[in-house]
Amino acid sequence: MRRPWVVLGLVLVVAACTGPVRSFPVYESKAGDTAEVVASAVETARLAVDAARDNKAHGRYLTQVLVEAEEDAGSAQGTFDGIQPPDRQADELRDRLDELLTEATGTLAELRIAARRGELAELPKLAAPLTEVAEGLHAFAEDHA
Amino acid sequence: MKRLFSVALGILTAIGGFVDIGDIVANSETGARFGMSLAWVVVVGVIGICLFAEMAGRVATVSGRAVFDLVRERLGARVALVNLVASFFITFLTLAAEIGGVALAIELATSVNYLLWVPIVAFCVWLVIWRVKFEVMENAFGLLGLTLVVAAVALWRLGPDWGGLLHGATHPVVPQGEGHPTWWFFAIALLGAAMTPYEVFFFSSGAVEEGWSRADLITNRLNVYIGFPLGGLLSLVLMAGATLFLEPRGIQPGHLSQVALPTVLVLGKLGLAVLLIGFFAATFGAALETGLSCGYSIAQYFGFQWGKFVRPAQAPRFHLVVLVSVLAGAGLILTTLDPITVTEYSIVLSAAALPLTYFPILVVANDPDYMGDKVNSRFTNALGSLYLLVLVVVAVATIPLMVLTKAGS
Amino acid sequence: MAGRILEAGLHLLDRQLIDKDGRLAGKVDDLELEFPSGGGPPTVTAILAGPGALSRRIGGRFGAWLEAVANRLRDGDDQHPARVSFAVVKGIDSAIDLSVPKRELETNRLEAWTRDHLIGKLPGAGDAPD
Numbered sequence: 001m002r003r004p005w006v007v008l009g010l011v012l013v014v015a016a017c018t019g020p021v022r023s024f025p026v027y028e029s030k031a032g033d034t035a036e037v038v039a040s041a042v043e044t045a046r047l048a049v050d051a052a053r054d055n056k057a058h059g060r061y062l063t064q065v066l067v068e069a070e071e072d073a074g075s076a077q078g079t080f081d082g083i084q085p086p087d088r089q090a091d092e093l094r095d096r097l098d099e100l101l102t103e104a105t106g107t108l109a110e111l112r113i114a115a116r117r118g119e120l121a122e123l124p125k126l127a128a129p130l131t132e133v134a135e136g137l138h139a140f141a142e143d144h145a
Numbered sequence: 146m147k148r149l150f151s152v153a154l155g156i157l158t159a160i161g162g163f164v165d166i167g168d169i170v171a172n173s174e175t176g177a178r179f180g181m182s183l184a185w186v187v188v189v190g191v192i193g194i195c196l197f198a199e200m201a202g203r204v205a206t207v208s209g210r211a212v213f214d215l216v217r218e219r220l221g222a223r224v225a226l227v228n229l230v231a232s233f234f235i236t237f238l239t240l241a242a243e244i245g246g247v248a249l250a251i252e253l254a255t256s257v258n259y260l261l262w263v264p265i266v267a268f269c270v271w272l273v274i275w276r277v278k279f280e281v282m283e284n285a286f287g288l289l290g291l292t293l294v295v296a297a298v299a300l301w302r303l304g305p306d307w308g309g310l311l312h313g314a315t316h317p318v319v320p321q322g323e324g325h326p327t328w329w330f331f332a333i334a335l336l337g338a339a340m341t342p343y344e345v346f347f348f349s350s351g352a353v354e355e356g357w358s359r360a361d362l363i364t365n366r367l368n369v370y371i372g373f374p375l376g377g378l379l380s381l382v383l384m385a386g387a388t389l390f391l392e393p394r395g396i397q398p399g400h401l402s403q404v405a406l407p408t409v410l411v412l413g414k415l416g417l418a419v420l421l422i423g424f425f426a427a428t429f430g431a432a433l434e435t436g437l438s439c440g441y442s443i444a445q446y447f448g449f450q451w452g453k454f455v456r457p458a459q460a461p462r463f464h465l466v467v468l469v470s471v472l473a474g475a476g477l478i479l480t481t482l483d484p485i486t487v488t489e490y491s492i493v494l495s496a497a498a499l500p501l502t503y504f505p506i507l508v509v510a511n512d513p514d515y516m517g518d519k520v521n522s523r524f525t526n527a528l529g530s531l532y533l534l535v536l537v538v539v540a541v542a543t544i545p546l547m548v549l550t551k552a553g554s
Numbered sequence: 555m556a557g558r559i560l561e562a563g564l565h566l567l568d569r570q571l572i573d574k575d576g577r578l579a580g581k582v583d584d585l586e587l588e589f590p591s592g593g594g595p596p597t598v599t600a601i602l603a604g605p606g607a608l609s610r611r612i613g614g615r616f617g618a619w620l621e622a623v624a625n626r627l628r629d630g631d632d633q634h635p636a637r638v639s640f641a642v643v644k645g646i647d648s649a650i651d652l653s654v655p656k657r658e659l660e661t662n663r664l665e666a667w668t669r670d671h672l673i674g675k676l677p678g679a680g681d682a683p684d
Contacts, residue, residue: 008544036395036397037397039395040394040395040396040397043394043395043396044396044403044406046394047390047394047396047406047410048406050410051406051409051410051413054413055413056409056410056413056414057409057413057414057417058414058417060255060256061253061402061405061409061417063256064252064253064256064402065400065402065403065406068400068402068403072399138395141395142322145322
């Protein structure tokens with residue numbers, strides 16, 4: 001009766017593991033996945049700002065959405081930055097992605113701060129850079145995921 | 146007139162009670178990733194659960210005993226034990242997921258961290274099971290769950306390209322850039338969410354709790370054949386909302402707040418408020434059902450007195466199992482495991498356990514000793530057997546696919 | 555009740571026990587048989603119920619675990635599984651009807667303990683379902 005549990009345990013461990021990255025293609029795909037996750041967070045924030053602009057949501061809901069978006073983006077960036085790039089080519093990729101990620105997390109933080117303060121009218125202006133960032137992340141993800 | 150009212154109530158309760166946190170998460174995530182291309186899985190799942198729920202309800206109505214109760218008599222202690230272990234484990238995991246879901250819904254409404262709500266939710270779930278009359282409990286949360294219809298209202302108000310949605314649903318094609326294994330993995334998860342085992346034995350035990358008799362056979366069929374498909378339709382509404390708002394932007398909903406976005410963007414603050422009531426009712430109702438099901442399954446295997454139709458003091462071990470299950474479920478969520486992740490695992494593992502939980506129902510429903518002249522028709526048996534075959538294939542494929550796709554990432 | 559020949563596996567084992575008041579009193583986990591000294595088929599003298607009886611039938615690792623749990627839960631040093639004398643069996647149908655109320659059965663020990671020490675202490679335990 002014990003075998004299935006061992007298998008299940010192994011499965012859960014494998015599903016969670018990231019492990020060291022030794023080759024560029026694997027690193028590239030992880031970079032692409034990270035871009036996808038952050039893109040999702042950025043797009044969520046953009047939708048939330050649309051809702052704010054059209055007065056369709058309370059500050060409370062908006063704050064929640066923006067906080068979660070910031071957390072998701074931040075944790076994705078943190079995980080990605082923790083991966084050792086295997087070679088020079090990976091270094092370049094990392095620099096390019098990090099530029100996008102830093103701008104994304106920075107803007108999301110500003111949005112979160114404004115929402116928490118109840119400055120909902122400021123949100124559309126603060127979210128302006130997100131359009132380009134989103135495009136950049138989507139393009140990056142398509143090229144590399 | 147009174148008859149009509151009670152039938153209508155039963156159907157409405159079945160609709161409102163159909164969706165739980167598993168359906169919310171599965172349909173939203175699938176719509177955001179694969180559009181409507183997996184809508185057919187929900188249809189398959191709904192037909193499956195209608196088939197087996199009707200059987201389980203019929204067994205309880207005709208024999209006066211719940212399906213699980215009879216499994217051990219029919220299939221022997223060992224086979225029934227395997228069934229019990231699988232069913233109990235899955236139901237417990239689902240219970241934990243539902244408790245997490247309630248806490249998340251309240252967090253969304255109050256902005257107070259969900260972890261703080263977990264103990265309160267667990268206490269309330271237990272208290273309602275302890276004190277509130279079965280029918281009142283079922284009707285209240287079933288009807289309140291109907292508020293999820295607001296998502297359908299939002300969809301209708303939006304006036305989307307219905308043709309496009311229908312085309313997506315009727316042409317199950319793996320979208321560009323996505324892998325086939327992942328598509329199938331999501332299909333399995335969706336099936337697990339639609340056919341969660343607890344729904345069937347809860348339905349059966351519930352029939353005994355409410356004292357159904359032969360006269361209620363028709364009510365049983367109506368509740369199932371009208372209520373469940375309409376509930377399934379609500380699931381598809383969530384999928385459509387995600388398809389229209391989240392998929393085009395590449396948003397993967399990992400939070401309830403994102404699941405709510407489509408409704409918020411169309412119906413605004415009022416829409417969100419109603420949706421949150423719906424989320425709360427759906428998850429709280431499911432927490433009650435899974436909590437009770439944990440008790441039903443253990444008590445019915447070992448033969449101790451179970452049910453809310455007797456004084457709690459007359460079914461002490463049953464109530465103890467329920468109490469411990471709710472506490473342990475809350476404990477699991479308090480380990481700060483993401484409730485959405487717990488939900489995802491619960492639906493996938495449900496899919497893997499489906500044959501174990503459904504096979505005994507088919508056997509018992511065919512037994513003339515219990516069913517008299519109300520045994521399964523040949524058509525029901527044919528369809529039921531076909532489903533079991535499909536479920537075995539699904540069960541076998543689940544773990545390999547989970548490993549292959551890294552749990553759908 | 556004397557003298558009925560039954561297929562023990564089909565008609566007795568794993569059946570629900572229902573007491574005089576219609577309450578559920580456990581399942582037939584095992585049977586106590588008496589083999590007559592002069593040879594011939596055995597007679598069923600008692601029904602055995604409870605985790606101790608079930609563990610022996612299940613066998614394997616789970617059975618051993620269940621037996622260990624049962625031994626912990628048993629008070630005193632009586633090592634035998636709870637016994638329901640066949641004399642109190644009133645009828646054998648899809649369930650086994652007994653002629654006595656639950657509380658007079660050995661099998662009720664654990665249930666009574668749980669009620670007295672745990673569930674019974676919670677407010678509202680004795681309230682009738684309205």
